[in-house]
Amino acid sequence: MDKLPKSTAAIKLILLAALGSVLFTTGGAIFLFRNTQNLISAGRWAEHTREVLLSIQTASDLTQRTESGSRFYRVTQDEVQLSNSRRNTIQLRTRATRLRSLVADNTHQTSNLNELDTCSTALLHDLSTNPPDLVHAEAHVLHCQQTLSLMAGQEQELLKQRDETTQRRSQISTLTELGLAGICFSTMIVLFSLLLRDAILRGRVVEAAARTNQELSNSVHSLRNHGREVQLLSLARDDLQLCTDAPQVHRSAAFRFSELLSGTNGSLCIINSSRNMVETVSSWSANDTNSGIAEIFPPETCCGLRSGQFRWHAPGASQIDCNHFIGSAPRCYLCVPLVAHGDTIGILYIGCPDEAIREIVESRTEGVRQLVQLTAMALASLEMRKKLEHQSIRDGLTSLFNRHFLEIALERELARASRRKGALSVLMMDIDHFKKLNDQFGHSAGDAVLKEIAHTFSACVRTEDLICRYGGEEFTIILPDITPEATLHRAEVIRKAVANLRTELDNDLYSSVTVSIGAAIFPRDGQSSESLLRHADAALYRAKREGRNRVVMVEDSSPASV
Incomplete structure (x- = not known):
């Protein structure tokens, strides 16, 4: 009789333990499931924030290109640059519409988007007038950049908070799993498939977040490099406008090219007035060595001059060497014609000591193109000014003073x-x-x-x-x-x-x-x-x-x- 109550009590205890284990396991499973769902939700919100940041970065790139195009239009009066600026402004407005749908739940960002809509509309109006109002356009570009910078800052702060939430919930989930493993190992076997699925899902979320972070880091690095290029081109434009003679232009251009293409060596070469010889007028070098190009050479020895376009000599590109070198030709180099008002006035030679330097030059091709154009236009402007000065003081028939x-x-x-x-x-x-x-x-x-x-x-x-x-x-x-x-x-x-x-x-x-x-x-x-x-x-x-x-x-x- 004594054993029966004990047995009954044991059974009751076992049943209670089993019931408690089941309830605990069930409760733990429910807790784990909900925590996992919260983790997924937090990850999705973080992903959403990164998507917003990527859209803001794209809008910022469009603003930078609009500013660059309007500045080059001011210098060159090139309608293509103005058209590119207008197209970039229209794309900026489209990107603002996309951003509005992404941040509809954020009243602060909605207010910022209203500011962005206002300044982008005004910017498009300034660029569409004839002639375009470049002064106000620059002010509106600055306003757009400030607004985008403010939005990016707010989203970065929000991303930080959401990442912290995701990390905290991930830690809680891990601790809970370890606790349940120690207390209810048998329950772990039952829930193994569910936990495995959740672990895989979390892994995918983390992997996607890592990829997004890497892409964002690369984009920020690219944007930083682009900003440096824009600043350097702006300084180069100002310097070239201050030059009063061709030698000053030659020295200034060589200095700016050495800054833009660090690690390279190169030369600026100008065709003489008889157009039968090309003369090296300035050079730069990363290691204080000669660029290897001849001081004077015929125009036909340069493949870049003959083709009239950017010409690489490198593995995987053209293997036909130019013949304007002292000694053997380098393994990797670039020749860029200098063209102003439709006339070729010289070439820019850029030597690349190794493959890494070549990749840097290729990534900055647009900056090289713009700086070459600025240099050619500066030289052409000085030549035009010289001719006009000569015409203003000389008699056209006798060449005597007038x-x-x-x-x-x-x-x-x-x-x-x-x-x-x-x-x-x-x-x-x-x-x-x-x-x-x-x-x-x-x-x-x-x-x-x-x-x-x-x-x-x-x-x-x-x-x-x-x-x-x-x-x-x-x-x-x-x-x-x-x-x-x-x-x-x-x-x-x-x-x-x-x-x-x-x-x-x-x-x-x-x-x-x-x-x-x-x-x-x-x-x-x-x-x-x-x-x-x-x-x-x-x-x-x-x-x-x-x-x-x-x-x-x-x-x-x-x-x-x-």
Whole structure:
């Protein structure tokens, strides 16, 4: 009888233990299942936050490209750049719509998106006007960037919180599993399949999160590199705009290329004015070694110049070597033509010591392309400015200084002579019977005479003397630091040289070509440019009246020579 109650109690105890074990196991299983679901949910929210961050990064990239395009349009007036900026702005608005659907549950981000919509709409309007309002466009681009930066910061904070929640729940789940394993090993066998499934699912979530984190890290690294490129290109553009001559452009460009393509060596080479040779004008090197390219070489030796486009010589690319190297050609290099206004003006050579450097150069191809374009445009602008300056002070037919330059130069020389208490002479010269020569031989012959006489004048004066075409067949020469006697001698040399043209050239065209010359001396004959020119002109006309082919000084009463 005693055993029966004990047995009954044991059975009851076993039943209670079994029931408790079942209940505990069931409760533990339920707890584990719910915790796992919470972990999955937290992972999904973290994944959602990463998706939002990726969309924000894409929008930021579009904003950067819009800014770059508008800046290059300002420099180059290239409509393609402006069109790219507009297209990027439209894509930015589309991305903002996608973001709105992703952050519909976040009131703070919704408010930020309203700001982004406003500034992107204004940016598109500024770029679509004719002409585009680039000043306001830059302000709106900055506003868009600030808004996207604020959104990214908020999402990063949210991602951190959700990752912490996921990690905390994962730890709780692990501890619970270990506890249940120690207490109810038998229950673990029953729940093994469920736990295995949950473990696999968690592994997939963690693996996906790791992949997303890696992709995000790579994107951030790429964005950081892109931002550095944009900053470097902006600095290069500012430097090139400040350059006043071609050597400055050459040095500045080489420095910026060495910054953009660290680890490389290279050279900037320009085609000469005759377009029959290419000259190396600047170089850079990562290890203070020569770039290996020849100082001077014919254009046809460069495959990049012949093809007119980016040309790699490397394993897996073209194996045809350029022939502009000193010694053997490198294993891996890039030749990029410099083109401005449709004209090829030179090449950029970039040498890559190893495969890693080549990959860096390939990843920055767009930056290289833009910096090459900036360099070519800077050189073309300087050349255009030089031509315009030459045209503004030179006579187109004779290449002598024109009357405008004469007025400026004479004032300058008079001021210098006054400071030094020195002398200065002005010769006014006129070709005798030039109208008759034009009528007899034609205007083409007259132009030939003017050019030959201009050449004769240049051969008869000193380096510091200034020869100007005053107008028509009249010429003026400014002779600084000269005595009256030397002035008369110089004028006689010029007169005789012109009179002897027929003998020297053996051409009947010059049989009657002579010049009459009037000379005025500062300060004796005048204190101002107007006075000197007037007196010299009066002396010239006196020489004309007295028979031509002679030199007359202002104080003379008779011609100096016949």
